[in-house]
Amino acid sequence: QSALTQPASVSGSPGQSITISCTGTSGDFGTFRYVSWYQQHPGKAPKLLIYDVTKRPSGVSNRFSGSKSGYTASLTISGLQAEDEADYYCSSYTITDTDVVFGGGTKLTVL
Protein backbone atom coordinates (compact mmCIF):
# COMPACT_ATOMS: atom_id res chain seq x y z
CA GLN A 1 0.00 0.00 0.00
CA SER A 2 1.67 3.23 -1.13
CA ALA A 3 2.10 5.99 1.42
CA LEU A 4 1.72 9.68 0.98
CA THR A 5 5.02 11.55 1.25
CA GLN A 6 5.47 14.24 3.88
CA PRO A 7 8.59 16.02 5.12
CA ALA A 8 9.86 14.43 8.31
CA SER A 9 10.06 17.73 10.14
CA VAL A 10 9.35 21.44 9.89
CA SER A 11 9.90 24.25 12.32
CA GLY A 12 8.88 27.82 12.86
CA SER A 13 8.84 30.58 15.42
CA PRO A 14 5.76 31.79 17.27
CA GLY A 15 3.64 34.06 15.10
CA GLN A 16 5.09 32.76 11.85
CA SER A 17 3.34 30.63 9.23
CA ILE A 18 4.47 27.20 8.10
CA THR A 19 3.33 24.85 5.37
CA ILE A 20 3.45 21.05 5.37
CA SER A 21 3.26 19.25 2.05
CA CYS A 22 1.74 15.87 1.23
CA THR A 23 2.51 14.28 -2.12
CA GLY A 24 0.93 11.31 -3.82
CA THR A 25 1.46 9.83 -7.26
CA SER A 26 -1.20 9.75 -9.91
CA GLY A 27 -0.83 6.02 -10.37
CA ASP A 28 -1.60 5.30 -6.74
CA PHE A 29 -4.09 7.92 -5.75
CA GLY A 30 -6.59 8.23 -8.51
CA THR A 31 -8.52 11.43 -8.09
CA PHE A 32 -6.70 12.55 -4.90
CA ARG A 33 -9.83 14.52 -4.17
CA TYR A 34 -10.41 13.58 -0.58
CA VAL A 35 -7.50 14.88 1.50
CA SER A 36 -7.68 15.20 5.27
CA TRP A 37 -5.19 16.46 7.84
CA TYR A 38 -4.74 15.39 11.44
CA GLN A 39 -2.85 16.78 14.41
CA GLN A 40 -1.49 14.40 17.03
CA HIS A 41 0.09 15.39 20.32
CA PRO A 42 2.30 12.81 22.08
CA GLY A 43 0.28 10.05 23.70
CA LYS A 44 -2.99 11.38 22.31
CA ALA A 45 -5.40 10.38 19.59
CA PRO A 46 -5.26 12.24 16.27
CA LYS A 47 -7.54 15.24 15.81
CA LEU A 48 -9.16 16.04 12.47
CA LEU A 49 -8.10 19.50 11.31
CA ILE A 50 -9.05 19.57 7.63
CA TYR A 51 -11.27 17.41 5.42
CA ASP A 52 -12.17 17.51 1.74
CA VAL A 53 -8.88 19.38 1.08
CA THR A 54 -9.98 22.76 2.47
CA LYS A 55 -12.84 22.34 4.96
CA ARG A 56 -12.49 22.71 8.74
CA PRO A 57 -14.66 20.74 11.16
CA SER A 58 -16.56 22.76 13.70
CA GLY A 59 -14.30 24.01 16.47
CA VAL A 60 -11.03 23.93 14.54
CA SER A 61 -9.15 27.22 14.52
CA ASN A 62 -9.10 29.19 11.27
CA ARG A 63 -5.31 29.37 11.68
CA PHE A 64 -5.34 25.97 9.98
CA SER A 65 -6.00 25.90 6.26
CA GLY A 66 -5.67 23.35 3.47
CA SER A 67 -5.03 23.50 -0.24
CA LYS A 68 -4.10 21.26 -3.14
CA SER A 69 -2.34 21.51 -6.49
CA GLY A 70 -2.28 18.41 -8.63
CA TYR A 71 -1.07 15.58 -6.44
CA THR A 72 0.39 17.75 -3.68
CA ALA A 73 -1.78 18.84 -0.80
CA SER A 74 -0.66 21.37 1.77
CA LEU A 75 -1.52 22.30 5.32
CA THR A 76 -0.73 25.85 6.37
CA ILE A 77 -0.65 26.95 9.99
CA SER A 78 -0.61 30.68 10.49
CA GLY A 79 0.23 32.56 13.67
CA LEU A 80 2.19 29.64 15.10
CA GLN A 81 1.63 28.96 18.79
CA ALA A 82 3.53 26.74 21.18
CA GLU A 83 0.53 24.41 21.41
CA ASP A 84 0.81 23.70 17.68
CA GLU A 85 3.93 21.62 18.34
CA ALA A 86 2.78 18.14 17.37
CA ASP A 87 2.86 15.53 14.63
CA TYR A 88 0.75 16.17 11.54
CA TYR A 89 -0.58 13.53 9.18
CA CYS A 90 -2.24 13.83 5.82
CA SER A 91 -4.67 11.21 4.57
CA SER A 92 -6.34 10.34 1.31
CA TYR A 93 -7.66 7.34 -0.60
CA THR A 94 -6.08 4.90 -3.02
CA ILE A 95 -6.82 4.78 -6.75
CA THR A 96 -10.09 2.95 -6.19
CA ASP A 97 -11.14 5.66 -3.72
CA THR A 98 -11.98 2.97 -1.19
CA ASP A 99 -8.86 2.39 0.95
CA VAL A 100 -7.64 5.01 3.42
CA VAL A 101 -3.94 5.91 3.29
CA PHE A 102 -1.94 8.06 5.70
CA GLY A 103 1.21 10.01 5.12
CA GLY A 104 4.38 9.29 7.02
CA GLY A 105 3.83 12.23 9.35
CA THR A 106 5.58 15.55 9.93
CA LYS A 107 6.90 16.69 13.28
CA LEU A 108 6.35 20.40 13.82
CA THR A 109 8.69 22.14 16.22
CA VAL A 110 7.82 25.61 17.47
CA LEU A 111 11.13 27.30 18.21
Added chain:
Amino acid sequence: QVRLQESGPGLVKPSETLSLNCTVSGDSISGYYWSWIRQPPGKSLEWIGYIYYSGGTNYGPSLERRVTISLDTSKNQFSLSIQSVTAADTAVYFCARHLLPQNYYYGMDVWGQGTTVTVSS
Protein backbone atom coordinates in the same frame (compact mmCIF):
# COMPACT_ATOMS: atom_id res chain seq x y z
CA GLN B 1 -21.23 14.20 22.57
CA VAL B 2 -20.07 11.00 20.90
CA ARG B 3 -17.33 9.08 22.67
CA LEU B 4 -15.43 5.95 21.70
CA GLN B 5 -13.67 3.60 24.08
CA GLU B 6 -11.39 0.75 23.07
CA SER B 7 -11.11 -2.31 25.29
CA GLY B 8 -9.30 -5.62 25.19
CA PRO B 9 -6.14 -7.43 26.31
CA GLY B 10 -2.95 -5.42 26.40
CA LEU B 11 -0.76 -8.46 25.87
CA VAL B 12 -1.20 -11.14 23.22
CA LYS B 13 1.06 -14.12 22.52
CA PRO B 14 2.57 -14.65 19.06
CA SER B 15 0.42 -16.73 16.71
CA GLU B 16 -2.73 -16.01 18.76
CA THR B 17 -5.65 -13.74 17.90
CA LEU B 18 -5.83 -10.09 18.90
CA SER B 19 -9.38 -9.01 19.78
CA LEU B 20 -10.51 -5.49 20.61
CA ASN B 21 -13.87 -3.83 21.11
CA CYS B 22 -14.87 -0.22 20.56
CA THR B 23 -17.90 0.95 22.51
CA VAL B 24 -19.77 3.97 21.17
CA SER B 25 -21.56 6.22 23.65
CA GLY B 26 -23.55 9.40 23.19
CA ASP B 27 -25.00 8.46 19.82
CA SER B 28 -26.12 5.49 17.80
CA ILE B 29 -23.75 3.44 15.70
CA SER B 30 -26.28 3.67 12.87
CA GLY B 31 -25.64 5.70 9.75
CA TYR B 32 -21.87 5.96 9.94
CA TYR B 33 -18.67 4.26 8.86
CA TRP B 34 -16.37 3.10 11.67
CA SER B 35 -12.64 2.46 11.31
CA TRP B 36 -9.78 0.81 13.13
CA ILE B 37 -6.34 2.44 12.85
CA ARG B 38 -3.08 1.43 14.48
CA GLN B 39 0.22 3.12 15.22
CA PRO B 40 3.37 1.09 15.94
CA PRO B 41 5.75 2.70 18.43
CA GLY B 42 7.39 5.77 16.90
CA LYS B 43 5.72 5.23 13.52
CA SER B 44 2.93 6.63 11.40
CA LEU B 45 -0.74 5.78 11.41
CA GLU B 46 -1.89 2.69 9.53
CA TRP B 47 -5.52 2.26 8.52
CA ILE B 48 -6.73 -1.30 9.17
CA GLY B 49 -10.26 -1.21 7.81
CA TYR B 50 -13.78 0.13 8.21
CA ILE B 51 -17.27 -1.19 8.68
CA TYR B 52 -20.57 0.42 7.78
CA TYR B 53 -23.43 0.23 10.27
CA SER B 54 -25.23 -2.13 7.88
CA GLY B 55 -22.30 -4.57 8.15
CA GLY B 56 -20.37 -3.95 4.94
CA THR B 57 -16.59 -3.93 5.39
CA ASN B 58 -13.41 -2.91 3.60
CA TYR B 59 -9.92 -3.85 4.75
CA GLY B 60 -6.49 -2.46 3.95
CA PRO B 61 -4.30 -4.72 1.82
CA SER B 62 -1.55 -5.21 4.39
CA LEU B 63 -3.83 -6.98 6.89
CA GLU B 64 -6.86 -8.11 4.88
CA ARG B 65 -5.94 -11.81 5.01
CA ARG B 66 -5.81 -11.78 8.83
CA VAL B 67 -8.37 -9.18 9.91
CA THR B 68 -12.09 -9.18 10.62
CA ILE B 69 -14.15 -6.19 11.69
CA SER B 70 -17.66 -6.80 12.96
CA LEU B 71 -20.33 -4.88 14.81
CA ASP B 72 -23.06 -5.44 17.36
CA THR B 73 -25.73 -2.77 17.02
CA SER B 74 -27.52 -3.98 20.14
CA LYS B 75 -24.42 -3.12 22.17
CA ASN B 76 -23.54 -0.05 20.08
CA GLN B 77 -20.14 -1.62 19.63
CA PHE B 78 -17.79 -2.74 16.86
CA SER B 79 -14.85 -5.08 17.08
CA LEU B 80 -11.48 -5.91 15.58
CA SER B 81 -9.89 -9.33 15.27
CA ILE B 82 -6.40 -9.99 13.88
CA GLN B 83 -5.30 -13.58 13.57
CA SER B 84 -1.81 -15.07 13.82
CA VAL B 85 -0.21 -12.01 15.35
CA THR B 86 3.52 -11.36 15.45
CA ALA B 87 5.66 -8.74 17.14
CA ALA B 88 5.04 -6.49 14.12
CA ASP B 89 1.42 -6.15 15.29
CA THR B 90 2.53 -4.41 18.47
CA ALA B 91 0.93 -0.96 18.32
CA VAL B 92 -1.53 1.49 19.77
CA TYR B 93 -4.92 0.63 18.31
CA PHE B 94 -7.50 3.37 17.75
CA CYS B 95 -11.15 3.16 16.76
CA ALA B 96 -12.71 6.13 15.01
CA ARG B 97 -15.91 7.41 13.40
CA HIS B 98 -15.97 8.85 9.91
CA LEU B 99 -17.11 12.45 9.78
CA LEU B 100 -20.27 12.39 7.72
CA PRO B 101 -23.15 9.91 7.77
CA GLN B 102 -23.23 7.35 4.94
CA ASN B 103 -19.86 8.55 3.70
CA TYR B 104 -16.29 7.43 4.34
CA TYR B 105 -14.46 10.05 2.31
CA TYR B 106 -14.15 12.96 4.65
CA GLY B 107 -11.83 11.83 7.39
CA MET B 108 -12.46 10.67 10.95
CA ASP B 109 -13.61 13.20 13.51
CA VAL B 110 -14.20 11.15 16.64
CA TRP B 111 -11.45 8.90 17.99
CA GLY B 112 -11.03 6.66 20.97
CA GLN B 113 -8.11 7.34 23.28
CA GLY B 114 -6.26 4.30 21.92
CA THR B 115 -5.21 1.08 23.56
CA THR B 116 -1.72 -0.39 23.56
CA VAL B 117 -1.38 -3.99 22.45
CA THR B 118 1.93 -5.78 22.84
CA VAL B 119 2.61 -9.08 21.13
CA SER B 120 5.07 -11.07 23.20
CA SER B 121 5.45 -14.49 24.73
